[in-house]
Amino acid sequence: MSAVETIGLTKDYEVGFLKKPHRALDHLDLEVEQGEIFGLIGPNGAGKTTTLKLLMGLVFPTEGEARILGKPVDDRRMKAEIGYLPEQPYFYDYLTGRELLNYFGQLFGLSSAERRSRADELLAKVGITSAADVQLRKYSKGMTQRLGVAQALLNRPRVVFLDEPMSGLDPVGRREMTLLVRELQGSGVTVFFCSHILPDVEQLCDRVAILDKGKLVAVGRMSEILDVSIDTIEVVADNVEAELEVKLRPLCRSLERVGDRVRLSCAEQADFDDAAAELMQGGGRLLSVTPVKQTLEDLFVRKVGEKAQT
Amino acid sequence: MIRVGYIALNTYRETVRDKVLYNLVLFALLMIASSYILGKISVYQEVKIIKDLGLAAISIFGMAIAIFVGIGLVSKEIDKRTLYSLLPKPITRVQFLLGKYFGLCLTVLVNVLVMTAGLYFLLFLMSEPFEPALLKAIFLIYVKLTVLVGVALLFSTFTSSTLAGVFAGFVYVVGYFSTDLKNFDSVVDTGALPQITKALYYLLPNFKNFDIKAPIVAGDIVPMTQIVWATAYGLVYVSLLLVASAWVFQRRNLK
Ligand SMILES: Nc1ncnc2c1ncn2[C@@H]1O[C@H](COP(=O)(O)OP(=O)(O)O)[C@@H](O)[C@H]1O
Ligand SMILES: [Mg+2]
Numbered sequence: 001m002s003a004v005e006t007i008g009l010t011k012d013y014e015v016g017f018l019k020k021p022h023r024a025l026d027h028l029d030l031e032v033e034q035g036e037i038f039g040l041i042g043p044n045g046a047g048k049t050t051t052l053k054l055l056m057g058l059v060f061p062t063e064g065e066a067r068i069l070g071k072p073v074d075d076r077r078m079k080a081e082i083g084y085l086p087e088q089p090y091f092y093d094y095l096t097g098r099e100l101l102n103y104f105g106q107l108f109g110l111s112s113a114e115r116r117s118r119a120d121e122l123l124a125k126v127g128i129t130s131a132a133d134v135q136l137r138k139y140s141k142g143m144t145q146r147l148g149v150a151q152a153l154l155n156r157p158r159v160v161f162l163d164e165p166m167s168g169l170d171p172v173g174r175r176e177m178t179l180l181v182r183e184l185q186g187s188g189v190t191v192f193f194c195s196h197i198l199p200d201v202e203q204l205c206d207r208v209a210i211l212d213k214g215k216l217v218a219v220g221r222m223s224e225i226l227d228v229s230i231d232t233i234e235v236v237a238d239n240v241e242a243e244l245e246v247k248l249r250p251l252c253r254s255l256e257r258v259g260d261r262v263r264l265s266c267a268e269q270a271d272f273d274d275a276a277a278e279l280m281q282g283g284g285r286l287l288s289v290t291p292v293k294q295t296l297e298d299l300f301v302r303k304v305g306e307k308a309q310t
Numbered sequence: 311m312i313r314v315g316y317i318a319l320n321t322y323r324e325t326v327r328d329k330v331l332y333n334l335v336l337f338a339l340l341m342i343a344s345s346y347i348l349g350k351i352s353v354y355q356e357v358k359i360i361k362d363l364g365l366a367a368i369s370i371f372g373m374a375i376a377i378f379v380g381i382g383l384v385s386k387e388i389d390k391r392t393l394y395s396l397l398p399k400p401i402t403r404v405q406f407l408l409g410k411y412f413g414l415c416l417t418v419l420v421n422v423l424v425m426t427a428g429l430y431f432l433l434f435l436m437s438e439p440f441e442p443a444l445l446k447a448i449f450l451i452y453v454k455l456t457v458l459v460g461v462a463l464l465f466s467t468f469t470s471s472t473l474a475g476v477f478a479g480f481v482y483v484v485g486y487f488s489t490d491l492k493n494f495d496s497v498v499d500t501g502a503l504p505q506i507t508k509a510l511y512y513l514l515p516n517f518k519n520f521d522i523k524a525p526i527v528a529g530d531i532v533p534m535t536q537i538v539w540a541t542a543y544g545l546v547y548v549s550l551l552l553v554a555s556a557w558v559f560q561r562r563n564l565k
Contacts, residue, residue, distance in 0.1 A: 013565070056398040058561040079400040086394035092320070094327040107399040108317040151395060 001070040003159045003190035004032040004055065010066035011214075024050040026214040027064065034158075034193055034208075038183050039201040040194045042211035043304060045176035049087050051211070052163050055192075056084055060150050066157060080108060087163035087194075089144060093137035096149050099156060100136065108155040122150040126291060127176065141168040149180070160184060161243035162193035166200050178204060198300060210303050217303045225299060232265045233272045236287045237279055244282035251275040261287065317409020318416060325379055325417040335421055338371035342428050346435075357438055361527045364429035365447055369523070372422055372455045373482065379417065380462025380472035383410045384559065389470070392448060393564055399564050404556045411463050411552060418455050422448065446537055447526040453544040454520035460551030461515070467559040475541050485514040 004114040012021040025047040032038045034098040040048050053059045057073045070139065071078035071239050078249040098119050100227050106114035106261075123129045126146040131139065139147065144281050145168040152160055166174050167180075181191050181204055201208060202222070218225050240248070240262040248264060249255055251271045262284075266272040279286055325331055345363035383398070384407070397406065422460045425447055461481050465474035519540045522532050 053394075053564070056394075058394060058397060059565070060561075074402075076402065080399060082398070086391065086396045088391075088393045089395060091395060092324065092392055094324055095320075103316065103320050104395075104399060105376075107313055107396075107401055109313075109400070148395070173477065266433045 001034070001069075002031045003034045003036065003069060004028045004030065004038075004056075005067045005070075006064065007066070007286045009051070009054060009066055010063035011047075011054060011059060012062040013263050020060075022103055024215050025054070025251055027198070028211075028214075028216055030209060030216070030219065032190060035185070035191050036206045037181060037191045037204055038149055039205035039208040039237040040192070041196060041198065041208055041300065043196060045213075047214040048196075050214075052087075052192075052194060053159060053239055068182055068286070073134055080155060080188055081158045083155065083157035083160040085145075085148045085152040085160075085162045088141075088167065089124060089192055091147065091151075092146065093134050094135060094226060096135055097123060097139070097150075098132045100147065101151060104151050104154055110155070117270070118154060119150075125153075125180070126150045142170060146173070149177070155183075157189065159192065162191065163197055164197075165193055165212040166195060166197050166306065174200065210300060212304045214247075219301070220279070232267055232292050233269070234246060234263065234265045234288075234290045234292055235272070235275065237262050237264070238287060239286045240279075240284045242284060244284055245280065247278050256296035290305065314405050314409045314412065317401070317406060318411075318413035321383070321410050321413025322420075324417045325375075325414065326420075328379075330340060330378070331375065331417070334371055334374055335424060338367045338421075338425050339428050341367045341371075342425065345430055348476075348524075357433070357436060358527060360429075360432055360436070362523070364425075365444070365451070365523045365527065366430070368422055368429070368448060369451045369454070370427045372418055372451060373458060375418055376414070376458040376473060377422055377454045377462050377478045377482070380414055380459045381466050381478055384461050384466040385470050385474060388398075388564055395424065397564070399457075403560050407463070407467070407555055407559055408552070411459060414459050415456050415465075418454065418459060422455070424453050431538065443526050443529075443532075446532055447523050449538055450520040450522055450537060453473065453541050454517055457515050457544050457547050457551070460548045460555070462557045464551050464558070467555050481514055484510055486517040497546060514541075521545055523530060 006028050009025060010023070010028075011025040012023050014020065015022045028047075028051060034052060040051060042048055048262070050059070055068060055073055066073050068075075068082060069078050090105075095103065101119040101122065102115050105118060110118065119132075120129075123132045126149050128143055128146050128150075131143055136144065145165075149162075149165065153164065162181075166178055169177060178200065181193075184191055185190055193201075193204075205222060207219070207221050208225065210217045210225075238261045245255070245262065248262075251266060251274050252264040253267045257263075264275065266275055276286065277282075342360075342364050345360045345367075348359055348363070387396070393406075399402065421469075424447075429444070433441070456525070462474065462478045465477045469477070522536070525532055
């Protein structure tokens with residue numbers, strides 16, 4: 001049984017006075033395995049939040065269906081086993097952080113002792129213990145986001161859905177969030193999250209799906225979709241005479257002079273070996289060698305760009 | 311079902327933490343108190359004026375709470391997006407609606423009780439004997455208010471607060487003069503208007519059914535059967551309103 005499954009999931013929103021349909025999500029097929037950290041990425045308006053809202057039963061699909069832990073999205077027993085952090089969450093501002101967790105704990109059917117200990121534990125984990133008894137109207141955006149994470153974990157869920165979990169957090173908060181997701185994965189929790197902050201996704205995810213204008217453009221393991229063969233090696237050298245430069249050129253994908261230095265990049269390990277040998281012989285001096293992996297960002301720009309052209 | 315209770319209690323907590331509510335209650339108690347002064351000015355019938363105004367205050371302020379708080383019950387949760395984190399919890403949309411409904415009914419009940427206590431206290435100050443008949447009128451006022459909360463809830467499921475308020479106020483006014491609507495064709499008998507007014511008569515709750523203030527204050531006997539019938543009418547109407555609200559809300563996309 002997969003943790004999350006969508007089959008031809010499609011959503012049209014009616015926009016404007018004429019209720020013209022606008023396709024926010026177009027026949028999305030996804031399968032997320034249990035225990036995975038799965039990232040759904042895409043530019044603004046790609047349909048990430050819409051996908052999560054469909055999974056949470058907040059909006060209804062125009063076509064297709066979705067299943068979580070093998071159950072339809074409105075199954076109450078299944079809902080007791082998931083957690084959800086909405087995008088830019090907002091909670092009852094007349095409650096304190098502790099009261100909110102207690103209320104949601106009641107809805108999850110936790111005993112009162114369990115609610116108390118779980119609330120204390122989670123408030124500490126997300127670092128807002130000192131604001132536990134402050135009304136939420138006085139919370140900052142980052143504190144609300146932290147509380148949002150706490151309420152998503154209240155019931156020790158098997159699958160957690162996080163919509164832009166890093167937004168509203170400072171760098172320290174992001175780091176903590178990353179550790180938290182790792183910890184969740186360590187205890188076997190499936191994490192499904194949306195983000196447009198790619199470096200975060202890159203460090204965290206087992207698999208990613210790239211969404212653009214409601215359509216799936218790529219999905220796979222990080223190592224699969226980030227094509228390793230196009231890794232490059234960047235070299236910086238100086239003392240490169242004109243004669244040497246001529247010899248190096250055919251070995252490089254690019255070569256440019258920056259002041260009295262030369263920056264060149266080699267596409268293959270063999271080219272780099274040759275270039276390094278030439279440099280030694282021709283009196284050049286190697287200053288640095290950096291292997292550069294293709295980043296998710298490169299891929300993202302390429303995929304989304306490709307589609308824009310077609 | 312215990313979850314409906316939790317949602318109701320949270321709704322109750324929301325309203326009692328709202329300053330608007332205290333202002334309304336304070337105002338209502340002031341109104342009841344001022345009837346005391348009014349009663350003093352007029353030479354006799356002092357007690358009658360207090361009863362009249364007291365019952366009117368309970369009704370009017372109860373209505374204000376039912377409508378002004380009621381219209382935000384669902385729409386505010388959608389606008390503020392608090393529902394996004396609530397509905398994915400293991401509850402159904404119907405449980406949410408019922409919780410909201412009963413929560414506000416509880417708030418209204420507490421308010422009615424506070425005002426009732428105020429009214430009896432005033433009568434006690436004037437050395438009036440305890441008069442249980444007033445409770446009959448107050449009971450039916452409360453039944454009426456629960457219907458009104460249902461009306462507000464229904465509008466709240468598909469429209470924004472302001473519009474829902476206008477609609478709910480409209481339903482109350484038209485529903486109150488319902489009997490006149492039925493006989494509207496004796497005034498105007500051309501065009502579609504009589505048909506429309508007749509349809510409204512059958513559709514809208516007849517709020518006059520709950521109004522026994524005048525005979526109670528006058529000291530007339532109001533038969534128990536009348537009260538039972540009015541209550542049954544209210545219960546049926548509330549059930550219909552809840553079913554309609556659920557029907558609308560279950561289909562609603564939360565954008
Ligand atoms: N409530 C709505 N009504 C109409 N269109 C919407 C609504 N919500 C989202 N959309 C549209 O659907 C598309 C996808 O939006 P969304 O899922 O929020 O994207 P993302 O989360 O990837 O930024 C966008 O084009 C957006 O304008
Ligand atoms: Mg989004």
